[in-house]
Amino acid sequence: MSHASTFLLLGGAGGIGAATARRLVAAGHRVVLAGRSAAPMDALAAELGAGVLATHVADLTTFDAVEQAAQAAQAAAPADAPLVGVANLVGSILLKPAHLTREDEYAQVIAQNLTSAFATVRAAAKVLPSGGSVVLVATAAARHGLANHEAIAAAKGGVIGLMRSTAATYASRGLRCNVVAPGLVRTPMAARITGNEAAEKASASLHALGRIGEADDVAPAVAWLLGADAAWVTGQVIGVDGGLATVRSR
Template sequence: MTHSVAETNACKLVVLGATGAVGSSLSRRLKAAGHEVFLAGRNPQVLRDLSDELAAPSLSLDVLEPGSIERTIQSARETYDHIDGVVNCIGSVLLKPAHLTSDEEWSEVLAVNLTSAFETVRSAAKVMGKQGGSVVLISSAAARVGLANHEAIAAAKAGVIGLTLSAAASYAGRGIRVNAVAPGLVKSNMTRHLWESEAAESMSSSMHALNRLGEPEQVASMIEWLLQPANDWVTGQVFGVDGGLATIVPRPRQKSR
């Protein structure tokens, strides 16, 4: 039987990476909208606090541990009678040119950003079966436009786009939708070094056509939209929430006199 928000007024959703800026913002939005949310993240204290705040079940997750994502999604499936959507907000940032990137750094970037996305799709497809649902992955504007010193993260996030398109084709017949969001630079603890000082924020903002950095809530809003069954004719898409970073060359700004 296919469950929908129209029938139950609530979806059963899994948020991986719930302790991050986007993941926590998304979790609060989903809970406020009346959905049931299963939380997973790597920071135990932050996860406990968020779980208590939202009265939501949770499970500590180490993405570098083999099988951790599958166990998490299976646990969510056991907690609820079905799963309507899974979001992978797990990610990292590495800004180095290729010649300064070590084998260990390269492997970790791939594991955190691409392998975790693949394992999310694989595990979600198993638990959703033929009932359908929504899977949302996180790519990056860096995968769609050449940015200096982004080789490793751009390669991993470009892989997420390829995964999104192929998985959307593979599982469309089951009613499983797979989409991705590709943010620009979003303010978070993970990216703090890129905007913490006034000079750094000014330089980073100027790369975006709208001349400002993103907020976690703005990315979470798009993810929430993709999870809604009302939008179940959308699949295989990559939505840029990036202030124009990947598609627009900012008009030169005149210095004030």
């Protein structure tokens, strides 16, 4: 990524979002952060200085809010660093078997993971008419059956299907779409698991590399897919999961 660009990071102050923002800014790019809470975005903006062009507080599970965030990013991007990529790093974790999952819990998982992704594609297609990159986030649980992941696997499986159709629809105008599919990553969102020593140890044992991930394990893949170095990559699921979805070493 030799030329400066601007990227919109939805959920940009979360664990993976913040790590991605730091990586992009360190490479000379600019970012616009969008999320539901001002405080963490303001703190990250203070840390990254001029690398953060703007922050945008919104409920990123609605079409209008995501479109407004995309328009704000387009407006904030300077002429010498145009908006060329959007990453949706919004998400949630629900670990329950289907028969114990309430309808409101399921609806929230779908809204936060699948609807936000669809809204991202919809908005990006409008603000990136000359091409660019969309990066969505799935999970290893959408690629390999894991117990008690029914709702999140359904939502993230939908994200993978959405990505492939998007890649096909917009390829002719140079708009790429790809998915990063992590395993369990140590982020604030996963704190209920990683904060429990027994649960973390059990989760680590499922990953062939013997540990759960860190945000800095995933951010390089997101940043790469957003940028020009991945200009010939579209319609792909990139597993950054310690082997969880594909490898059994024990």
